[in-house]
Amino acid sequence: MITLRQNQSEPIAKAIAYFQQRKPRPSLIVLPTAWGKSILTAFVARECKDKLLVVQPSKELLEQNYGKYVSLCGGMAMNAAIFSASCGSKQIGWVTYATIGSIKSLGKKFKELGFTKMLIDEAHLYPRETDSMLGTFLRESGITHVLGITATPVKLQQNYDRDGKTYSKLVMLTSRSKKGNFFKDIIHVGQVGEMVRLGYWSPLKYSVGSFDGSKLQYNTSRSEFTEASVQAAFNANGGTASIITALDSNPDRKHILVFVPSVIDAEQLSRIYPHSAVIHGAMNNKERASIIARFRAGEIRVVFNVRVLSTGFDYTGIDCIILGISTASIALYYQIIGRATRIDPNKRDALIIDQGGNVERFGRVEDISFEQGKIWRMFGTGGRLLSGIPITDIGKITREDTQRVDNGQLPPVEFMPFGKYQGQRLADIPVSYKRWMLQTFKWEARNERLRQSLVATM
Secondary structure: OOOOOOOOHHHHHHHHHHHHOOOOOOEEEEOOOOOOHHHHHHHHHHHOOOOEEEEEOOHHHHHHHHHHHHHHHHHHHHHEEEEEHHHOEEOOOOEEEEEHHHHOOOHHHHHHOOOOEEEEEOHHHOOOEOOOHHHHHHHHHOOOEEEEEEOOOEEEEEEEOOOOOEEEEEEEOOOOOOOOEOOOEEEEEOOHHHHHHOOOOOOEEEEEOOOOOOOOOEOOOOOOEOHHHHHHHHHHOOHHHHHHHHHHOOOOOOOEEEEOOOHHHHHHHHHHOOOEEEEEOOOOHHHHHHHHHHHHHOOOOEEEEEOOOOOOOOOOOOOEEEEOOOOOOHHHHHHHHHOOOOOOOOOOOEEEEEOOOHHHHHOOHHHOEEEEOOOEEEEOHHHEEOOOOEHHHOOOOEHHHHHHHHOOOOOOOOEOOOOOOOOOEHHHOOHHHHHHHHHHOOOOHHHHHHHHHHHHOO
């Protein structure tokens, strides 16, 4: 096996202990990008006395992580197999790597074979409700121990306000769901800041210019900006010319990944800029692989990327990322920056040039933390709350606010959340309306803070 790093022993020990419990609740281990999740799988498999099913979200990740497992375990890996139609293999071993799509109807078969333990890689990519494809498989298989691994234990959830309008928020995978959430607890969190402090993440430098976000518009679910508005904001903030300026200003950066809104932008930039190429979703795998290989070899210095985050693009040498796009997705933001976080002997740090207002919106990636109060929450730079609130409210609530909530010290409601005066300050609403509301509204515990705030402004 291998020598474990300073921050790897504890979560591995907790994972092994979890599988040794009699009947634990489905739980999560949170590990940052570049922690080495395949290492945890290898150690768990080695210590596990029972058959182990390792579920992967895609063919690409299955092949990648199975390969890592084999290389780490050497001769012990003879007990491993792949069960995935897309991989052309339906073998079952003591340790079986599978995609949920391939085994969704085989719960009874795995039960007959005596499988009781399961690791779920990239757990955030699966529906968190108990009636999902995964939940159905688990009920039929009788698997008793389910441990998910993820760097981002959050899921985007759509909700409706009192006027029937949709909005979206990030919810922790452990937060309650009307259909019942599958994962119940988090048994370990490896914080991103720890990776930086211990030197397992490349140091990040940020270059953030002024950004006019007035062109940005949310989609109907208020979960992301529309493609048209992202393009409009890009054009209004300098467009391709601003990308060229950023590239010319950093001649010392050797492997640069640039995110732009459209294929037209990418191709225009590639024609202008030497030693560059384009990657976008319509390209075939062979073409994309060729570009990545040339990028790794140094033949290509700049790759202009359009809505593609290829799993094969896991190159440690990336020392600069330019964000010419704007996103309301913290998961996408984290994933993009994560492309530059891996350490490499040929780079001293990674430069993040943000031209889309993303750092201002979410904060620095290395400041992201997951913390447990009365519930698990996700925080960013300055203690801003990132989970459990509408996407549009990010930046308005802090860690201190959540602590007051947990301690029963609820801050007053400042704006009317619904009805005739929705969005107006409570202090500015006519007293007659507030009196009528207090007398006629059916008050419940969840609205007690609003009731008290109305009373305070009478």
